[in-house]
Amino acid sequence: MKFEIIMPYRPYSHGDLSSPHGDLVQLEDDSWRNSSGKIFKEGLEYEKHRVSIRQAIEALNKNSFYKHHIIVAIDSDVYPNKSFLNNFENVSIIKSEFKVPKEHYGVRMPLACKAAIDSLPGEGFLCHVYLADTICSKNWDKYIVEAINRLGEDKVYVPIWVEGSHGAFQELVGIELTPDFIWEKCSKKIAAGAFFLPDPRRSYIQEEDFEHYIEILQKGNRDCIIENCGGRIFGWLICLCMKISYAKQIKFDITDVHSIDTKFDSQLGGLGLKKVVVTNSFIWHPQCSHLELRLKY
Numbered sequence: 001m002k003f004e005i006i007m008p009y010r011p012y013s014h015g016d017l018s019s020p021h022g023d024l025v026q027l028e029d030d031s032w033r034n035s036s037g038k039i040f041k042e043g044l045e046y047e048k049h050r051v052s053i054r055q056a057i058e059a060l061n062k063n064s065f066y067k068h069h070i071i072v073a074i075d076s077d078v079y080p081n082k083s084f085l086n087n088f089e090n091v092s093i094i095k096s097e098f099k100v101p102k103e104h105y106g107v108r109m110p111l112a113c114k115a116a117i118d119s120l121p122g123e124g125f126l127c128h129v130y131l132a133d134t135i136c137s138k139n140w141d142k143y144i145v146e147a148i149n150r151l152g153e154d155k156v157y158v159p160i161w162v163e164g165s166h167g168a169f170q171e172l173v174g175i176e177l178t179p180d181f182i183w184e185k186c187s188k189k190i191a192a193g194a195f196f197l198p199d200p201r202r203s204y205i206q207e208e209d210f211e212h213y214i215e216i217l218q219k220g221n222r223d224c225i226i227e228n229c230g231g232r233i234f235g236w237l238i239c240l241c242m243k244i245s246y247a248k249q250i251k252f253d254i255t256d257v258h259s260i261d262t263k264f265d266s267q268l269g270g271l272g273l274k275k276v277v278v279t280n281s282f283i284w285h286p287q288c289s290h291l292e293l294r295l296k297y
Contacts, residue, residue, distance in 0.1 A: 001145045003068045003241060004126040005060070006116045008109045009053055010075055012040050026081040049288040051133040055297040057088055059135045062297070065142035071119070072132070073112035076100065094119050107253075110264075114252045120244050128240040128247055129261065130283075135207065135295065137214055137282035144241050147224050147278045153243055155274045156229055159281035161236035162195045162213065164205070164288050177213065179220035193232035197284070204292040210284045218280060225277040230269030235277040237265040238285075246273065 011032045022035030031041040070091045096115040250267045
């Protein structure tokens with residue numbers, strides 16, 4: 001099964017709200033210039049701690065069982081150069097035409113995603129908001145498709161969402177991981193709907209840490225978990241896989257910065273849809289603000 005994967009992207013964005021304001025123009029050397037003339041280049045110190053959009057796409061293409069189409073959704077004031085991501089044959093760029101007022105800059109990402117949804121026909125499946133700084137596990141999509149085939153197309157499917165610990169909860173650093181700790185204690189203690197990968201006792205984090213974490217999680221022998229959309233008990237609100245026709249029914253409020261995630265998820269619940277948490281599929285969002293991120297991609 002082929003997904004239309006919607007990947008919102010704004011250069012040098014940290015959750016969209018902290019990205020450079022105004023026009024962002026990509027130069028020939030792939031750096032970006034904002035409207036005040038400041039140049040933003042790859043390889044800055046903080047980028048050692050984040051997944052780049054190229055790494056995210058490379059991981060998707062390598063770890064996915066199926067060949068998906070990736071739609072990179074950008075804002076109306078982002079101007080990539082002609083070579084941007086053109087080395088990926090399965091990537092298209094959709095640009096929002098909505099000029100976002102300065103006071104509503106937080107809705108840029110929802111409107112870019114809406115442009116991507118509007119560009120699609122009503123048939124088929126999409127993956128809504130696959131963040132451009134995440135890494136998927138091997139065959140993440142295969143397990144979701146198996147769940148769809150088993151439980152039906154009238155539901156929303158989501159992988160387990162694994163966050164970095166952001167340096168908080170220091171009692172978790174280097175702790176011995178067990179299924180009970182992850183499933184019962186950690187997820188309830190820190191945040192519903194997200195699972196946290198504790199920091200290792202070193203200055204960097206790598207994919208092997210993620211893979212080890214998955215191995216422990218799977219020892220919990222959990223089958224798919226079904227909950228209400230909008231509930232966010234075990235199922236997060238990112239990488240929502242569903243029929244395109246469901247996504248087209250969601251209304252976007254241009255004054256509401258939460259339209260992309262919490263409101264979108266809650267409106268799916270308003271449609272009466274159930275969310276299936278596919279417990280052998282994983283997406284990793286490292287957010288390593290203090291650890292060097294070492295990836296194979």
